[in-house]
Amino acid sequence: MAANSSETSSQLAWDKDLVAISCVNPWGAPGAYTTLRLDSKGAYPLFLEDHLARLQNCLARLEVTCPFEIDLIRDKIQSVAALRAEDKPCLLRVSVLEDRLQLETRDLPFSGNWMEGRLLPYVRKNPEAKSLDNQLFDHVTQLNRASEEALLLAPDGQLGEGSTSNLIFVQGDVLVSPETNVLPGITLAKLLPALAEKYKVVRRPVYLKELAEFTEILATGSGKELVGFARIAEVGWRARQESVLTTAVKLYGEIKSRYLSSHDA
Known part of the structure; x- marks a missing residue:
């Protein structure tokens, strides 16, 4: 080069x-x-x-x-x-x-509000640090990055985060987002306080066996910003609502607009 x-x-x-x-x-x-x-x-x-x-x-x-x-x-x-x-x-x-x-x-590899979920049995060695982990990167390159995101699955069935995102699981008016053994996401940190004004936000682990209870699963990150999973084919999960996604996209757009306006030359 x-x-x-x-x-x-x-x-x-x-x-x-x-x-x-x-x-x-x-x-x-x-x-x-x-x-x-x-x-x-x-x-x-x-x-x-x-x-x-x-x-x-x-x-x-x-x-x-x-x-x-x-x-x-x-x-x-x-x-x-x-x-x-x-x-x-x-x-x-x-x-x-x-x-x-x-x-x-x-x-940007992606545009739109929806992605396909793919389960990936993988645990990052230091999940709270954004390291140059080539093993995870190799897995990510196998995905269609324009339309797919992997959900990292631990041996105990825990779903902590996406391969390039943090996750929010929706159960009625309760939003569940894992807090431990995940990278502290910046997009998530900006969005959760605004969501907490409209929903109950719970920070706890989420397990694969719980998926059927959730009507929406959202992914947040710098590239995707905010998207919903349309389905996770391996376990037959499908999104049954999109109301939280719609609200979250609007809130995040406002957060981003305020930030960029405050830094205009």
């Missing part, structure tokens, strides 16, 4: 001395990453400070020393966002390894 030439490139990397270097495949390397959404040309990176704080926390959990000041990482992200020429949403993956910083943009 060619070396970097400018900060408008879709793939950028620097070594510890801030010398521009070629990007590498980061998966499987010691390090952490976060994925931000850039909504349009020149738009401020969505929830930037939250992503930076979580990135620092993940590196600490993984015992990886960050060779860069967080202010420098922030500046690099803002520079890439400000100089974007494309007037369409994209994702920006920020990877911090022991010897490099990488910023890579890519098109």
